Amino acid sequence: NAGVTQTPKFRILKIGQSMTLQCTQDMNHNYMYWYRQDPGMGLKLIYYSVGAGITDKGEVPNGYNVSRSTTEDFPLRLELAAPSQTSVYFCASSYPGGYTEAFFGQGTRLTVV
Amino acid sequence: DQQVKQNSPSLSVQEGRISILNCDYTNSMFDYFLWYKKYPAEGPTFLISISSIKDKNEDGRFTVFLNKSAKHLSLHIVPSQPGDSAVYFCAATTLTGTASKLTFGTGTRLQVTL
Numbered sequence: 001n002a003g004v005t006q007t008p009k010f011r012i013l014k015i016g017q018s019m020t021l022q023c024t025q026d027m028n029h030n031y032m033y034w035y036r037q038d039p040g041m042g043l044k045l046i047y048y049s050v051g052a053g054i055t056d057k058g059e060v061p062n063g064y065n066v067s068r069s070t071t072e073d074f075p076l077r078l079e080l081a082a083p084s085q086t087s088v089y090f091c092a093s094s095y096p097g098g099y100t101e102a103f104f105g106q107g108t109r110l111t112v113v
Numbered sequence: 114d115q116q117v118k119q120n121s122p123s124l125s126v127q128e129g130r131i132s133i134l135n136c137d138y139t140n141s142m143f144d145y146f147l148w149y150k151k152y153p154a155e156g157p158t159f160l161i162s163i164s165s166i167k168d169k170n171e172d173g174r175f176t177v178f179l180n181k182s183a184k185h186l187s188l189h190i191v192p193s194q195p196g197d198s199a200v201y202f203c204a205a206t207t208l209t210g211t212a213s214k215l216t217f218g219t220g221t222r223l224q225v226t227l
Contacts, residue, residue, distance in 0.1 A: 004156070033214070042117065042202060042217030043157070058214065090156050101147055102215060104156030 002026050006091050006105035013081040013112045021076040021108050023091030031094045032074040033058070033102060034066065036087040043090060049074055050096070081112045116140045117205050119218035126225055132190040134221050136203030139184065143205035147215065148177060148188050151200045160201070161188070193225045 007022045025032065030051045035043040035058075045058030049068040063085055065077040074093075078085060088109050092102040118137045126132045136146075144165040149157035163170040163177045163186065170177050176189045190197055200222045204215040 035217075040122075040219060042119075042204075042219045043215070044217070045214055048214060092156075101159035101162060104149075104158070106154070106156050 004091055004093055004103055004105035006089075006108050008108060009106065010109050011111070013078070013110065015081060015083065015112060017081050018077070018079050019081070019110075021078070021089055021091075021110075023074045023076065023105060024072050025074075025091075025093040025103070026072065027093060027103065028071060029093035029103070030071065030096050031102075032068065033092040033094075034064070034074070034076045035090045035092065036060065037090065037107075038087050046076065046089075078110075083112050086110060086112045114139075115219070116143075117203055117216050117218040119201075119203055119221050121221050122219070123222040123224070126193045126223065128195060128225055128227050129192045132188075132193045132197065132223055132225070134188040134190075134201050134203075134223065136186045136188075136218055137184055138186075138205050140205070140216070141184070142207045143216070144208050145206050146177070146179060146186050147204045147206075148175075149202045149204060149217075151202060151220070157202060190223075193223075195225050195227065198223055198225045 004025045033048040034046040037043045044060045047066040049055045088107045091105045094100045094102040147162040148160040150160045151157045161175045179186045200220045202220045203218040
């Protein structure tokens with residue numbers, strides 16, 4: 001039972017480069033999320049999706065893009081990476097409804113130099 | 114503007130004793146609260162939750178208390194075990210939202226000593 005799987009686990013990017021963080025879940029959850037966690041801080045919501053073809057901005061969406069073509073996958077795209085995007089990124093998924101917990105992946109540690 | 118606050122960055126407790134982790138929130142629209150536990154190099158895992166219509170929820174060694182008038186919740190772990198050593202995040206959300214968009218606190222690192 002894989003749950004939420006993120007790849008890669010670690011990545012170093014140069015300023016201005018682009019990359020896609022992959023996230024897939026096998027729990028048939030409608031809702032998926034991307035969070036980032038900076039040192040000493042809580043997790044902040046970047047983007048979320050309530051189903052295939054539907055995405056919306058969270059608290060800190062600038063510098064990122066997402067797409068949701070299938071229920072299982074929710075990739076996060078970084079265009080023109082900046083040092084401020086150095087962080088640990090977590091993908092999560094949940095069942096519909098506000099009263100449900102989210103299940104998280106193991107995270108991607110990204111460093112922009 | 115930090116809507117969910119965990120004012121204690123760290124807490125050290127002896128094995129067998131009670132651990133009490135605190136969380137305060139400012140947004141009165143929050144009506145569902147969760148605690149997540151996080152080990153190093155892993156994603157957060159759900160621990161326990163409470164709805165605003167309750168003031169207490171218990172699951173084994175873990176109990177969450179909610180004081181709506183004070184906008185305060187706490188997580189009690191009794192008895193504490195070495196495996197409980199982790200970072201604990203408090204999170205909050207609103208039922209009116211269409212998704213579990215969680216607002217997290219900054220976390221409290223719990224160390225349970227022998």
